[in-house]
Amino acid sequence: MKNFSIATRQNQNVSILDISGELDAHTASQLENALKSLIDNENYSIVVNCSGLDYIASAGLGVFMAYIEDVRSLGGDIKLTDMNDRVYNVFDLLGFPTLYDILDSEQEALQSFNN
Amino acid sequence: MAGTRQVHTLSVEASTEHLAEVRDFVADHAKNIGLNQKIISEIRLAVDEAYTNIIKHAYDNNAAEKVSIEIGSDDDQLWITLIDNGKSFDPDSYSEPDLMRRIKEKKRGGMGVYLIRKVMDQVQYNRRGKSNEIRMVKNL
Numbered sequence: 470m471k472n473f474s475i476a477t478r479q480n481q482n483v484s485i486l487d488i489s490g491e492l493d494a495h496t497a498s499q500l501e502n503a504l505k506s507l508i509d510n511e512n513y514s515i516v517v518n519c520s521g522l523d524y525i526a527s528a529g530l531g532v533f534m535a536y537i538e539d540v541r542s543l544g545g546d547i548k549l550t551d552m553n554d555r556v557y558n559v560f561d562l563l564g565f566p567t568l569y570d571i572l573d574s575e576q577e578a579l580q581s582f583n584n
Numbered sequence: 585m586a587g588t589r590q591v592h593t594l595s596v597e598a599s600t601e602h603l604a605e606v607r608d609f610v611a612d613h614a615k616n617i618g619l620n621q622k623i624i625s626e627i628r629l630a631v632d633e634a635y636t637n638i639i640k641h642a643y644d645n646n647a648a649e650k651v652s653i654e655i656g657s658d659d660d661q662l663w664i665t666l667i668d669n670g671k672s673f674d675p676d677s678y679s680e681p682d683l684m685r686r687i688k689e690k691k692r693g694g695m696g697v698y699l700i701r702k703v704m705d706q707v708q709y710n711r712r713g714k715s716n717e718i719r720m721v722k723n724l
Contacts, residue, residue, distance in 0.1 A: 472604050491604060491607075493600070493603045493604070493607075493632055493636070494600045494603060494632075494636040494639070494640075495600035495601060495603050495604075524607075524625075524628070526603075526629060526632045526633060526636065526696075526699075527633060527636075527693070527695040527696045527699055528636060528692075530692075530695065531692030531693060531695070532692070534683070534686060534687050534690075534691075534692050535690060535692050537687060538687055538688065538690065555621075555625045558625075559629065559699070562698075562699060562702050562703075563681070563683060563695055563698070563699070564683045565683070568683060568684060568687065
């Protein structure tokens with residue numbers, strides 16, 4: 470059963486993770502490994518493009534919570550983009566929009582890293 | 585209207601491998617009774633969080649254990665009940681998550697119960713003999 474996938478791209482100094490499918494307690498480790506690998510390789514400017522993400526549970530949100538402080542303390546950030554309304558609603562219920570940069574498009578996130 | 589009450593049950597091993605199946609089980613019932621996408625998304629999330637908590641906390645990730653899930657509805661309400669035989673959850677020990685503090689302390693988890701309470705109208709925890717039951721109700 471395969472209901473989550475993740476791929477990494479690079480745009481100049483920004484790493485982009487494309488996540489799609491369903492992010493839950495079963496699939497969250499894949500996101501965790503991908504984020505860890507970026508950070509281990511000193512990529513701290515990270516965009517997570519959620520355009521293919523159909524669903525997120527709190528286990529998925531927990532991964533973002535676990536790494537944001539480290540990445541920011543190293544001068545980077547994790548910016549989230551292209552969420553559908555249902556996914557955004559879960560982030561919103563937990564108050565993420567006040568603490569995370571959640572943007573409409575990947576382009577906006579790239580620009581904000583370059584400014 | 586009489587005769588519109590419908591109940592379905594599913595028994596699964598306590599493993600995150602079955603999360604998608606469990607979500608689809610409640611979503612199928614909700615679709616069959618004509619509920620809208622918003623409610624379907626909410627009950628998918630609620631059952632996911634409740635089932636994940638049982639796997640992690642009631643059974644300490646022991647996939648040999650079983651969870652029984654019931655979904656039912658009548659004209660006024662939809663309810664989902666999950667039953668396990670593991671460690672019981674004390675709802676009094678729960679406090680609303682402070683996101684900033686959790687990030688600072690690098691704590692994750694503890695958000696599932698909060699999400700369930702946000703998306704469902706009633707949540708009850710019952711201990712029956714050796715079984716724990718969480719019953720989540722959505723008003724229709």
